[in-house]
Amino acid sequence: MTETKLLLGQILQFTGDPFGPDGPLAAVTYDRRGAVALRGGTILGAGDAEALIAAHPQTARHDYGDALILPGFVDAHVHYPQTGIIASWGKRLIDWLNTYTFPEEMRFGDPEHASRIAALYLDTVLAHGTTSVCSFCTIHPQSVDAFFTAAEERGMRVVGGKTCMDRNAPQDLRDTPRSAYDDSKALLAAWHGRGRASYAITPRFSPTSTPEQLAAMGALWGEHPDCLMQTHLSEQTDEVAWVADLFPEARDYLDTYEAHGLLGPGALYGHAIHLTGRERDRLREVGASLVHCPTSNSFIGSGIMALDELCRAGQRVGLATDTGGGSNFGMLRTMAAAYELGQLRGTPLHPAQLMWLATEGSARALRMDDRIGTLAPGSEADIVVLDLGSTAAIAQRSARAEDIWEAVFPTIMMGDDRAVRSVWVGGREVVAA
Template identity: 70%
Template structure:
């Protein structure tokens, strides 16, 4: 038998989608999570688990919250070094900051260093899984997967494909995008805890021919994810309309080329037409809410509640480095603030679900991570609900556990992350 480890404290229990059933996410005091090897063996009352596993190594977290490791559904790890660059609109931001930085990732050593830096920052903030864009350089994908494997993390990533409207140093071709992506997919998809995502950046930087080539690759490997951007800014949408005059809308630029499906993950999805929403719901695709990025770059306010009401899978993401923080706590706080501005405030249970099981569902990993239950992989985050003097004084004056959790969501940062477990091993 593998060594048993018991974590005790307040435990987040998830049985479904809180947008459909508010009782589907609960917090149980005096409960525990029993880890055996890489997986969760059991959850339940702490006393029962102590009796069940009397030899277990016990980590008593008292009034802390034990929850799944955060799942960040949309990031650009190569933008780590340019996070919080001064405010530009999307296209200017790409040209001024993103493209020059991404051009550096032809340097294998640089890609390896930034990969490690990014993953360590993510872990310090309680994030154990993310879905990342790389750059056009195959080495940038290899570096990320290698760094994640060294840390035993379950991650998703793919080579970013662009064959127009980008610097020469960042352009591939329709054929090389297909060939490189296929080679990387063959090498990495399903290797250890790695998953490959076919990754056209967005329609403005891909010709119809490149999108068609990637659509063909996805048809050959439908179990892979396909990640891209959709309807982030109004001027971007106007640009897409000019580039694809025959398209019915932005989504149609993907749909017409085989890039719409149940394993599609579409970042931002702010300014969508009714037909686009209908089609995403019909095919079972996912969208990703990137609230700190959407406010930082001035993109707009996503209608999260409206999309959730349609049953569309929704992930939550920092969108590093357009997003201004590596923290999923800060991202949850921004999602709450955007909900307030739209007149649809979110409860802490919705926010925690989006950052864990909801994001896992959007990445089709919900049967492995994002939930604390027997059989799930032991990727776990423990939050200190009194991590700073400001939060502690608020926590001393709450009427229930949800109020304490909400205070940490709104004011917390990496100081609130007391412990992180990856695949059954403590890392912070």
Template identity: 45%
Template sequence: MPSHVKAYRAAILHSLADPAEVGIEQSYQYFADGVLVVDNGRIVEVGPADELLPRLKGVEVSEYRDALITPGFIDTHIHYPQTGMIASYGEQLLDWLNTYTFPTEQQFADKAHAADVAGIFLKELLRNGTTTALVFGSVHKQSVDAFFEAAEKLDLRMIAGKVLMDRNAPDYLTDTPESGYADSKELIERWHGKGRLHYAVTPRFAPTSTPEQLTLAGQLFAEYPDLYMHTHLSENRAEIEWVKALFPERKGYLDVYDHHGLIGPRAVFAHGVHLCDDECQRLAETGSAIAFCPTSNLFLGSGLFDLEKLERHGVRVGLGTDVGAGTSFSQLQSLNEAYKVMQLQGKKLDPFKSLYLATLGGARALYLDHQIGNFATGKDADFVVLDYHATPLIAYRMQQAKSLTEKLFALTILGDDRVVKETFAAGRSVHRRN
């Protein structure tokens, strides 16, 4: 075998499909003693060790004991400028923006500051096993340059965009419809499709953009192939009432975006806590996606996300941490809270559905499931090694576990960054726990 081929041995688990569509048993593939074969940053093969190892003569095999290899986690909604204000006390959404978010984002006019935070942010993602994220910058184009420069050095598959805001925000954070369009276009030309990077047109949310700005954002979204659109939708009831007052001619919050051409494949709406059936149906028929952000929805008191309702309509759903309203970079912690959100509604979240949301479901929401999300041959070798002995309590719990389901569930309830032993992006180790 060529010298650049490498193999990784441990228990291996990945999603094959959505459990809601094919059933739990058909939704995943598991090898209690497996091998993952990687060549030039891509998956070559995955399978049982006793079958693959005899064919891997001369190949370096990295072996992980008491560990589980899964695809890298995918975060479908997060704000990198808010890294420094995570865990800020005591407000709901609209007051929280004015009290904490806007003053923090003002600092990103300084590119050196943005670069420092981008480095911290990416290290936190990788420390938590997240290899792809859909990321808000600030209103400053230099914040996006700083983020993409840091992500490019690590060869990460990342999506980001400059925030668009031309009203209902401090003067120091507003642009204009024309400047927002021009700055975004410049960033798209510089970064979209460069390496593993993608650009997202990013109006913060409908209340902070005039109809003129939303029109130009929709125009931009249509101008380039495979561009993303990233914004917020129906997170908080007070926010929804504000949108009704600002756009009385529209029949609902989603209709504001729809009217301005900001809907369709690769359009990702964060939260969607308070959606009616017609809005769910419209999201599904246009191929748009929702990012389920359990830690921030609970932290800000926004409400309980109805995953089953979105599933019934066939809406694409990914998992988002929403840092800094979200309280952890860890998708394991997000799944911990997601389980509780479902319990509070008298519903269940199966561990294999959790795995799907954090990996292949996120990839599908981002229209990247042909490149990431599981271990199909030819996909990017983005994966994470999870340590069954990360803490004394987790190690003890694993001794009691009688099935893979129990082990997987225990990881999502007890796990955090300490569980992540090593993270790989495009076949290269980008984080190794000390």
């Protein structure tokens, strides 16, 4: 019989959307002495420790004291092949792609290189408490195989897809409408629904796909609507202008996707900074998801997403590092950047909103909040345990806290992988400090 385990510590759980009209605190419960019960790869329940101990008296216990137990972080938009070029200097989006990204992605035709970077990337994010990611791969099918294989070896729930490009990229990184369709269909058949893997149909963005390729990707998504579709939208103003030149018939950037069958539930659009009113309304109407990438947006000089406004309007929004345009692998630093950019817009986010975005909010953007991102009974047992005094600077500030939010916020703002005391994936501890 599979052993039941109890993880003891402080517990935060969300009961609703912290961007709702009643405010963030109405959407969260807190147990000063709480527990999470696991059996196999599934959460049985979470809440008051004494009640769970009474319900499971003969159970192995992992007592984390005052550490905070949360669902594993969910990173909703990454480029694992850009691991090696993270923190590269001085470029904006188009120059970034040409100078750093495309030369690096050419290396992923080598299966050994792809496997090595996939393993390095996933081990790195696990050390930062991230248990699920949604990643772009490269045009090479072997880059997709490497990513899903490495995730399978670690038991992680992940989403990924072959990046498709047939113009405005080096010749060695171009496919065709036909090969993009065929490769993506074969990879989807091999990986989608295998264990904890999900496939995402992945045109990089409209400037690097002809209308014919976008239509081919839209056709494939129409045949497999249970898959996600991921791409980029309105990251920089010069990109938006470029799209207008390339698609003069389109009403706006979003229309370049909608016209080719690439808008609907299950669509993920990274960045979404410079949206028109029509685009906002249409995205919300169809239930598409936007992904906020705050460290990337500041590092590459893209602008500031209207995060608070979009969330309060009912838009699905996730949070992401955008490795390697983003300048960090961890969701703690990403939450801190989201707070800082919110301050610049005059809309500082509450710690509860930041934590929700990094867990259930991102899972909801991926349409996986029934499986990951929560501590609800039946959810998959992916968990991060945070030390709220991981450094002297953090400890001295959290020691002065008058409530849990004052205790958590210093770790959000100053924490890194040193704050990660333990990580559980599928009910198995994979990182232990």
